[in-house]
Amino acid sequence: MNAPSPHGPACVTPGLSVPDPFAAYWLAQVNLRLRREIAWAWHQRAGAADPRDGSLPTETDPAGDALDWVRFATARERFQQDDPAAAYLGDCLARLPRPALAGGAWAFVADAAGLDEAGTFVLAMAMAQHLDAGLGPVFAACANDATRPYPTPALAQRLWDDPAAVACLLTEDHPLFRLGLLRSGSGGGLGWQMPLDIAPAVAQALAGLRADDPARPHVTVPAHVRLDGVPAALAARLARGRPEGLELVALHGPEAADHSGWAAALAAPSDRALHPVSRRALAEPETLCTRCLLAWIDGADLMLPAPAEEDYPALAIAARRSLALPIRWFLPAPQGGGHGHRPALPCTARFDVSLPPLDHAARLAMLVDGLGASAERLRPALEDCARRFRLEAPAVRRIAADLRGRPDLDAGHVADACRAASGARDDGATQRVTPRFTGAELVLPPRQMRQYVEIRDAMRALTEVHYRWGTAQAWSEAGLSVLFCGPPGTGKTMAAEALASDLRLDLYRTDLSQVVNKYIGETEKNLRRVFDAAEASDAILFFDEADALFGKRTDVKDAHDRFANIEISYLLERMERFRGLAILATNRRKDLDEAFMRRLRQVLEFPMPGPEERERIWRAAIPPNVDATALEFGFLARQFTFSGGHIRSVLLNACLQAAGRPPEAPLPAGKAGRLTMRDVLVQVRRELDKLNRTVGEEQFGRYAAQMAEWLS
Template identity: 35%
Template sequence: MTVAGRALLQRLIALEQRIRAAVAARRATDPNPDDPFRGLYLSDAAVDELLETPRDPYQGGDPDDTGDPASRLALLAKGAGLSALDVDLLLVALAPDVDSRFEQFYGYLNDDVTRRRATAGLALRLCGYTEADATGRARLDAGAPLVRTGLLNVDEPDRPFLSRTLRVPDRTVAHLLGDDRADPDLAGVLAGDDLTRLPSTPDSERLARAVATGVNLVYLRERTGASGLACAAAAFEANGLSVLGVDAERLATLSEAPQLIRAVVREAVLRGAGVACGPVDGLVPTSILEAFAGVPVPLVLYGTSGWDPRWSQRPPLQSDAMPLTAVQRADMWRDALHGRTAPHVDAAAATAHFVLGALAVRRAADAADIAARVEDTTVDIDHLRYGARGQNAAGLERLARRIEPTVDWADLVLPENVLAGLKELAARARHRDTVLGEWRMRPGGGRGRGVTGLFAGDSGTGKTMSAEVIATGLGLDLYTVNLATVVDKYIGETEKNLERIFTEAAGVNGVLLFDEADAIFGKRSEVRDAHDRYANVESAYLLQRMETFDGLAILATNLRANLDEAFTRRLDVVVDFPVPDESLRQRLWETCLGPRVPRASDVDLGFLANNFELAGGHIRSAAVTSAYLAAEAARPVGMADVIGAVAREYRKLGRMCLEREFGPYMEYAAV
């Protein structure tokens, strides 16, 4: 038996002495003590005895004895604000759950063998109070500490107050016996993260000071990349409290939410913990706030939106949860990985452009370690980025197509000035924490910390592939926005769809690509009718929303002239993709056919580059078609296959196959 269990049994020994005194008093006045049907009916003599004898409290024992001040019962009494009478009532109610003899005792004292738990009246009398004592009765009403904290249930509300049964939840009994496992009913709503040794930040230090001064209600507004749960946990730990992290979104979906909220209150009281509950975005946490009102447990709610005064008449302390600095994230990575990285790998540098909170860093490090152990190696950069990408929420995938990048910088065939623009965009994404955060180069005005670029050029010039290469270089996923899920014919719906995309993308470490961006980022026009006015409202909304965006977005368009000029000022990098010249076309043919495709000796890449003015996308398509033609004929790719593929590409483009372009290979173009 645990030390806590032995201490509790010692308290029950004192209660047993009171029970003995109560049984003796009952026998002394029992008109028929040998009745074999005792407790099943009331005889005339028993009724007469009830009429003649007042219902006095039982004597015996000291109801004010609180026992060892270091015991779990004493610590619980202090943390929950219980009086000595509350402790005695709790002991009376839990006795049958610890010692089964008390079931028989209570059946006898209740004069009803079917009622084997203490009733409110019996408990009051065992504690030395009369049944009509207002002070004693008040300790069992709904607002009393015992009941409000969920440590004690008063069942059977339809019965008269004194005959209502007192019952102690199993979790309370288990805790007093030394069991620290959480209530199994809460398994689905409690955070499973390790919430200890989290970094202290200015916002967590402010929260810690508030908790230390007795502030019991706080609302944290999470900034992008911040964790309200981590902030609250660090503040509670600074005050010597553990933390219960509650998933408010999960809780809101459950039909038994009211009972679970009550169980959360009880668990926090038993552990001496603070509660961090969120995110509450889109929810009305009134029931949570009501359950914690009057309970001596600090409650921190968090979410990305502001506090709504209609939620509660009790004003909270409102504060911000800010993202970790680069130095703090570096320390978190080192602490989470415990030297499991390869010698040449700097985890902080490899993931500097990932916006991750403290808990996300820990989860990412664990995921990276698992991936490395599967490959029987140490953690390298690819493992780190794999773990970091795994922390992305799945909400954006319902609004955009997720692409895992498979190409890198070596696969790009572009002019040097274009490559320089792409590398500048990647550098902005990689170092924005330093420039925009530490150096504060974008202060005020509600501006976001996002990076946006425009890729403009004809179809097939490499815009989408370049976005994929940037994602590869940064170790991010690429999300291509499907315009079919965005544009809506009904007024205001397009803006709502875009808002959902931007909101989801802000919490995702990825590259957001708007292909054919001119369809939604078009120029504002002169207002001639209602349609023009609402179209301009849509463009104006996008202008504002792009400024507050915190992620990495790329707009790709074939028609740069159709974009509103106001977007240009808000773009960080503009890259124009030209149609490739002859030298680039030859490199494109070489790259697209690749080293693994068997190639006949008659393939003349110089002729192809010189005679056919095709963009990279069309060259790629022709190369793939030629490979299929050769595979069908079971031979290496020959000039006939390539010319035939080019001719097919010309027809798709609506271009004529002219002899001056195809020259001696004209016969293959007719196939």
């Protein structure tokens, strides 16, 4: 082996340069001592001098070699003084220039961990194997064991001048192991022949090779985050700087909240950077432990992604191993505080921070800033979307980035992007309804039609009234809760669909069979899920047959009655806070709770249609491709007091029967079928029978003779 220069690091691999001067010094110590040990191995095992041609001595009996080390200790010392190569290497060791005190990862770790020279040398041996590819065979040759091409405590004791100092390192309480700098191997115990191992990324950081590591990006503090709501004592505690050990900061907020932004803001007063952790690292304790060490070296904290239930065992392992590291984990946690159903993680201190949802002003500011030049032109639309879609900061940033610079950008594009980002979906408790009607197709008496228009216009004016007129704070940004009541088939569902079309909102019908649960407390959980999903996506929440869920509160006779009243109280409270449009439909208004009625903004009665409304419904309900010139709509409207739903049922059944019979005369252009009065009146009779109504010939007037077969 060639003798190294005493003026730089001694490396086996040519061209290997270590930027950190302290790391370079200690790597030179490792390499020079290994080279000197190789010279002794040639002398002891082969009885010859090191040929200095790069060859290594052959392996002999390891047990005999260990005994010879004790027996020839004095001879080994004389050899190091008398042998030219060994003496030269010893002289290089003595003349190695110690770097002046300066910064750098190596100096920080050695000082923070309180390492003496023996500990520092052992750490250098562990990192050398990950930096110098040529050292594997050298380690094996020095250990006289080809199966161990890595450093061990036994080899470190042989190389270091003070063997007792190395022996004192083999304890779990030593900083090298307590801080996780050295890993104790797969067996988990400490022994002389175990590998001295360090994470490769940590070795590179200590050598100064990862100064601009793209795998360790920093999280910056976003403008929308304000720490005004964080308790002063907690903010002061987090601003104190370096923690005493692993501290956990649980960030309780909406699932889509800007946890990283809040963590960066909480870490900023202490001048500590924040490193994000990938989801893959949560399932790999070794990877997460490495990230913890790198954060400690950088004086940073870690922002972890929201863990799934199956991530907690690996998280607990990493937390236990990193318990002594003075860093903080910022971790998303369930809204409302506490651990939820998840186990507590080991830590030296835990802090719980409640994150407020992003408010209208912050959402609007992010949209305006993100959309650039287009923002001023679309300002009213942006204000409306900022109210309608209660998105958190990450989603708003993505929307602005996707839409920015689009030349044809209009209000519809912004609303569609916000709606898509809201993630509304069917979840079993609600089903999405595709609107089939618009307000222009509604057939209502004038008073009810005016009230429908008022509800529609009120929803359109919510943004201006809340945020320009200033009602948002007084009314908690509440939306509208409306009751649709009236007999079956009078247009309640149709009006809900028309509102969804006119307002360009998604419509979700609540399946009461999925919401109401026989188990105590489950109905409240289901209701919370329904309301939260509807608010986040700016959807219309439509409760059909609402009296089944919103009925009168009962007298308390048992535990089920008591919890039923709690659930109804929770429902009333959520109705009052709901920021969207809730439409409640019922056939029995008198059965609804009075306290609930007080929380409604409007009540829209749907009466049975009169003759004029019925005629309009008959005409409007004819399919466009059906020839209905033979129908007397005025007669049908006067003679039969049907609701709109019943009229549509009659016409559908009539079309189904007429389609099976060839037309008696050619159809007009563009028509696919024809309805006659007999087709319709037969289905009228069927509908009257279904409703259990008395049927007389006088109802059918001059058509009674044609209907004799069906009237008998």
